[in-house]
Amino acid sequence: MQQTLLEAVHDALELEMARDTRIVVFGEDVGKKGGVFLATHGLQERFGNTRVFNTPLAESSIVGCAIGMALGGLIPVAEIQFADFIHPAFNQIVSEAARMRYRSNGTFGVPMVIRTPYGGGVHGGLHHSQSIEVFYAHVPGLKVVVPRDSYTAKGLLASAIRDPDPVIFLEPKKIYRAKDPFIYKEVCKDAYTLPLGNAEVIQEGADVTVIAYGAMLFECWKATQTLAKEISIEIIDLQTLRPLDATTVLQSVQKTGRALVVHEDNMFCGYGAEIAAEISEDPDTFTSLAAPIVRLAAPEVPAAPYSKALEEAFMPNAEKIVRAIKELAYWK
Amino acid sequence: MSEKDADLLTRLERIFRISLGARRLDERLWVLVRAGKGPFIISGQGHEVPQGIITSFLQPTDWLVPYYRSTCAVLTKGMTPTDVMLHFFARAGDPSSGGRQMPSHFGDAEKRIVSGSSVIATQLLHAVGIAHARTLLGAQEIVVVFFGDGATSEGDFHEALNWAGIHKLPVVFVCENNGYAISVTQREQMAIRNIANRARGYGIYGVSLDGTDVEGIAHEAQKACKRAREGEGPTLIEVRVPRLAAHSSDDDQRKYRSDHELSKEALRDPLAALERFLRVRGIVNDATEAALEQEIASGLLAAEQEAEQSPTPDPATIGENVYLKEGSDAANAS
Known part of the structure; x- marks a missing residue:
């Protein structure tokens, strides 16, 4: 079936959650509303409000608690509503998530994903359009992933969720719902992965x-x-x-x-x-x-x-x- | 609710032994810094007893999220003076970080002591996340997190209490209020005297205690841990303690605190209060204390020698553990 990038993100989340009960999804408005872009539409209904839940409007706590959840044995997939609003969590991402494995000499790890829509071309102005990738690509200990279409979105997000280290997953929101064949790709309905670290x-x-x-x-x-x-x-x-x-x-x-x-x-x-x-x-x-x-x-x-x-x-x-x-x- | 008197005395005697050991260890680290054997130490002098009492209510499967003054807390949770010395000397065998972190940045995955950073208050959110995860996974575990009064100015403190309150998580927040964030006084940090009052704003229970009130601390710690274990939610415990040494070995607190203030501070040392408490009850006397001092001194000497003689990290390992090696175990306790 052909899918939009957004639908592929949604399906990757749903399939991974069905596969592994340790996966939890949370962020602002991800619950009943299903996210402002609907990436988590219906997930709370299917998996319940302990595995899919709304958080306070406080990005540092979204990431800081995700780090704790990862330390405590869950696989958190946190959503930051717009990449523009991730900055309050910079400290938790860079000083904490990225360094945990290194500073503990490999005895603690932070398997988590931070998903966030990013980029311009959507009439979002200065605070709904930013490209934030290099802030995090600079940091050893993090992985930074960006899909180009529905096919890569689904496979790369599944890999990000299965990765043992923190991954920043940047979703190009300008093409979330694009129906051009370059983006609106044929996507297998089952789960699959595409390797991280490959151009x-x-x-x-x-x-x-x-x-x-x-x-x-x-x-x-x-x-x-x-x-x-x-x-x-x-x-x-x-x-x-x-x-x-x-x-x-x-x-x-x-x-x-x-x-x-x-x-x-x-x-x-x-x-x-x-x-x-x-x-x-x-x-x-x-x-x-x-x-x-x-x-x-x-x-x-x-x-x-x-x-x-x-x-x-x-x-x-x-x-x-x-x-x-x-x-x-x-x-x- | 309260422990039987005999149990309380047994607990406090154990904490006295650990706290006195932590004090002597701390004093020795200052000497080693002055002797040029290491560049840096953060001191916990004055903070030991409340840390020890509160941590003593944790089970081995419970989680301790320390900060850089938590020497006595980590000793109570099972780390040894040798572990602390290996960390101080930044040796390969340092269980906290393999020589990667500055001294006083404790961690031990096996003992469920979570690795901390130098950044203030970030660990409160980790404690909340761990409690959230363990509760969702059905484990009957609690989390105790320690921090100073300065940490309560950070946004992460407020965000952590808020999240823990919303989900009624099994977290005991312990603020060791020594009145100073390095040189910044509490009056310059906040408009309130009683930090525990902040709990109310997040719908959680808060209590403020004096660090010399060893019975009160034991009572409130037991209550807070019980509430956490029984799903009744988090607690904020504020313990007012003296900071007997400077903020760190790079600080000279005589620059911003008067002689008068410092001599008054020494009179409210919780360790001295605990000693008096046990002496009055005949648990500690001159003979037992002399024997304990001797035992601590010989243990410390052995720990120091072992740590100092153990190998430094191999420079070839500098690039290890940035990411998990493929095929190895994720290593998170769950």
Whole structure:
């Protein structure tokens, strides 16, 4: 059956909860309402209000209690309603969850997932549009995962829930309900997993490598359709931002000699900087470069502005990606 | 409700032994810091007896969530002076962290002592989450979490009491109020005198006690643990204690506390109060105390020597335990 990304998230939660009674789901409005995006729709009815429950409007306690629950033998899957509101929990995530295994020399672990919708293009303004991935991708001890479509959402979320370490699972909300075939994929109704830590070449090509994650892949794919007759483009979905599968990126860039990284986070210290560094530091890849690495990102403003005109100026899109690919392909 | 007198005396005698041991251990660590054998120590002097009494009501399957002044609590829950010394010397065999954490950051998975950080009040939410999990899993276990008065200014304190109140979780929150967050006085931290009053705002029971009231502490701790065990919800116990030493070995409290205040502080040492309590009842006398001091001193010396001579962590292990190795056990008690 074909599913939206949101339906796939919902089904992954439901199937995992049915498989393992230690899994609990909680957050603001996840109970009877089923979440503001309906990702947990019907779960409380099916699994009861001890396994699916509303929490106080207090993000630090959502994550802090999740850490305790994980220490106490449950597998918590906490929802932060919007990634923009995760910041009060930064301390619990970074100082506590990420360090627990290391600081206890491996005697305590925190198997938990924090799911949160993130990203712009939804008229959400500065506080409902943020890209927060690099705050957490920077931190050893955490895993950071971003799906691009319904198929990867379901498999990656199942893997995140079964992972023994804390995973930040970022859901690109702009494409939650998208019905384009690139996102609205055929999804097996049974549970399945996709490995964390693997990037995927989603389109093979010879001239340029485009590296992205989340909602930007759809834009990248549209751009390559526009340029299909002109430039042969390889697209890589990173899928997991920590740990990074650098090998897949390096192999591709060695082949094409040209690399474009696209993200809707701003550029400075963004994830593209890490990709550029990985490419530059690897002698075989560096020497195979035929052009400087290009990053396409949001401008250096605090977050996505609300006005449609301003938001469009903020977001990378297929049109901007086409221009960046052309510039890169014809650089000499 | 209360213990029989004989049981109470047995308990308090045991806590006196552990508390005196904790005091001598703490004093020895200061000496070792001054001798350059380690860079840092956080002191629990003045806090030992309430910690010991309250922790003594925990079963081995119950959970202790300590903070950095919890030396006596972790000793009462089963850690040894050798464990504390291995931690101080940051040796490979340090059960708290394998030499990864600063001294006084205790943890021991087997003894259900949860690893803590230096960040204030984060552990309260962990205690609440553990209690939530154990209750859902049907275990009859309780959680005791310790923290200072400064921690009650943090949002996590309020969020923890709120969550525990909503779900009536089996948590005993213990605030060791020594009147200071490093150098910041209670008056500068809050507009109230009695921290236990904060419990009411979260629909939970709160009680404020003096650290020298050893019978009162035992009575309230027993009551709080019983309430937790019987599903009647959390309790906030505030114990007012002196901070006899500076905040840490990097602090000099004479800079912000007068000689007069410090000499008055020494008069309300719960350890001295417990000793008087046991002497009056004939449980402790000069002879028993001399023998106990000797036993503690020789035990400490052995612990120190063993720890100091044990190997430091292998630098090659620096990258281990960031993530669980594939195929190994998740290692969480459940």
